[in-house]
Amino acid sequence: MSSIVYVGGQKGGTTKTTTSHLMCLGAILRKQPAAYVLTDPHRRVKADGRPYGVLDGRDGNVLAQIITASQSTKNGWLIVDGGGNRPAFDQAMAEQAHLTILPFRASEEDLEAVARDLETMPDSIALPSAWSTNKHAQEAAQRLIDALKQAFPGRVIDRPVWFVNSTAELLGASLESPSTTVRNAARHTFDILISSFSLHAAKRAEDESSTVGAA
Structure with a gap:
């Protein structure tokens, strides 16, 4: 599966x-199969020239078929890009996914938004994304992570995804020969995913075991 x-x-x-594509590319670079699923009706599919699969899940019925088909796949990653401003869709997908990740930038506005999402999707985790590589900016931004960690212990990823200058390359029509910058960012992002996925799975198993024991 x-x-x-x-x-x-x-x-x-x-x-x-950006985060979704980085995860997919990172999986391929780590020699693990992956597919990106587009669900935002305002975007178009860019499937050619990519080392990972790109699936069109903009239609709800097709998306359901993609998720069902993934259950018969023996391994790999299905990365579903949710788009924005669709709270009902977010919650429905959070119930289907093995892990829900909520990227947020270093701003008070993003912090408030991701806090609301963490409340409405209790099994989700927050990921600092497009983080500055400037040391002074990092120190200021770290306070945002610390505040969020205090409010939602165990649900905020410590390792940020750094700002990628080559976003246009990553999201372009083709990605046949990614630059070193993009490849490094993809590996870093996928490593964060692997670590977070393992920790989340262990916590979920522990919670289920506690529930069974209490019953």
Whole structure:
């Protein structure tokens, strides 16, 4: 069965699409199969010239078929890009996914938005994304992560996804020969995913075991 990861959140511009593509490319670079699923009706599918699969899930029935088909896949990653401003869709997908990731940028507005999403999707985790590589900016931004971790312990990823200058390359019509910058960012993002997925699975198993024991 494929590991289904939903990259969502109500606020637009939090790098959901960039993060999703980085995860897919990172999986391929780590020699693991992956597919990207587009669900935003305002975007178009760019499937050619990519080392990972690109699936069109903009139609709800087709998306359901993609998720069902993933259950018969023996391994790999299905990364579903949620788009923005669709809270009902976010919650529906969070129930289907094995892990829901909510990217957020270093701003008070993003912090408020991701906090609301963490409340409405209790099994989701937040990911600092497009983080500055400037040390002074990082120190200021770290306070945002710390505040969110205090409010939602165990549900905020410590390792940020750094700002990628080559976003236009990553989201272009073709990605046959990614630059070193993009490849490094993809590996880093996928490593964060692997670590977070393992921790989340362990926590879920522990919670289920506690529930059974209490019963």
